[in-house]
Amino acid sequence: MARFKSSAWGLAVAIALVALVLPLMLPSYALATECLIFAMAALGCNLLLGRLGLLSFGQAIFFGAGAYCVGILSLRFGTGIVAGLLAATAVSALLAVAIGWLATQRTGVYLIMLTLALSQMFFFLCYAAPDVTGGDNGLMNIPRPNLAFGGHELLSLASPFAFYVFVATICTVAFYLMARLIASPFGATLEAIRDNEDRAVAIGYDTRLYKVIAFVAAGAVTGLAGGLYALALKFVPLANVDLAMSERIIVMTILGGTNALFGSMLGSIAVVVLSYVLSDIWARWQIILGALLVAVALYLRGGLASLLDKAVARANEGARP
């Protein structure tokens, strides 16, 4: 996994390969699209938890805000797809400034509790404003605009395949940019803060500022994922801002592993595909998922990415004379 960490290009290639293979393994483009979208949502959480050790129960705020943003813009104002997604990213990033600034006033359990409170607050705000969010019913019949530039239509995104390619491209770029971010001096500073915040402060870093910036990056990519999810479903349910959505993103992140960004892709695929396969076989499939989460917490602390790590290490050993 060190390979992936050191090279953003390596990660981008790996993500592109996964995006290429995924539709071959799965029964529909819709399912593959969901895998990639949640990989991006988990990517934000991965940055906070893996690089900074901050566990946020508020990721559904960003995911939901991005989805509502795209939904409202394309439903009410007929905004184009690029402008809609950019707005979703920007709005979530702005929200992340506020959430990050508030949440990072505290550390440890209190930070977790703060993000939980803010997340619930946001949920009930969305619930209480049906004029904006559709309340309990959500926003329905959201159009998926075609990709256009300056009034010229470039690509129709109506087919599941075309939309999948669109999402896969964005997802690959998002992973690449995130890898660049954590490989930069900024990323190294985040790790220094995670490992010993007092020392980072003593050296002269404004650690709160770094944490807020990390929140903004995490919020932006999660909001973008939310915006894409609105276009994928053509529907924005209230469930997007539910506490269960934050939990889902956290589960994918930790299950995948936070030592490498690639873990988020693994965690997302595992949860999305597992839900799909198992829910067909057994209505109470979540018992299996729950048991799996307990097992991972006890026996596979590095998450699924650490399995890959071990496999790579073993292959390298085998290759040596």
Add this chain to the structure above:
Amino acid sequence: MSVNLLLTQIVNGLGIGMIYFMIAIGLSIIFGIMHFINIAHGAFYLVGAYLCYALVSATGNFWLALALAPLAVGVVAWLAEPGVRRLYDLPASLQILATLGLALVIQEAVILIFDPLGKNVAAPAGLRGAAFFGSFVYPKYRLFVIVFTAAVAAVLWFLLERTRYGAVLRAGTESMQTVELLGIDISRIFSLTFAVGAALTALSGVLAAPIRGVEPFMGVEALSIAFVIVVIGGIGSFTGALAGGLLIGVVQSVMTTFWAAGANIMIYVAMALIILVRPHGLLGRA
């Protein structure tokens, strides 16, 4: 709003608040002592409520459920604690992952055994109907809940403030290491505390069942409220949890008549503000 309606909502809030208090105190003490974030805590409440439903359906005897359900949950928790202990030393993220998983397993098992639909539980025969206080009319069962929980709270207060076990617990909230160095078997304390917290939460599930019925997702809702109360009252604080529970119960109950969603927004705003301004809670020790 008439005075009687307001009074009814306030007294309703007291009853619900006492139930909240009993859920929160277990969570609070377990977190204070073991530093264990138990997302599966709501499952004790869920199981307590469903045991009540099952026992009342089978025997028609609510009092049997009131005695047996907390006992059963407490014993299971006591037996399970040495297994759960493996989670205490894990980082918060893995504790949350594991207990989220556990909560999911228990919730789905409840649906598997019963079904996903909500069910009503009848109040015990002697407590059906209403009591009259002049022009103020109030359901007898809810009155019983307030009196009964007040008695439980009194016993709990005595246990925590006036016994050796309580002294060890309070010291443990400060530093479990010191307690261990003093030669106290903390392993027994952990098991007992986990069991007492679980039993209290199951008891609140039993008491809540005739008021709100049972449904498989009631545990999640209870957990969220319990976190609010623990934060508002201060981790490990008995009076804090009591005051926090009553406050949230009354605010929620009175606000539902005006603006239900607003009540929930207010509650979480209060939670966030308290963490920001007074992280040790309104009544917690700094």
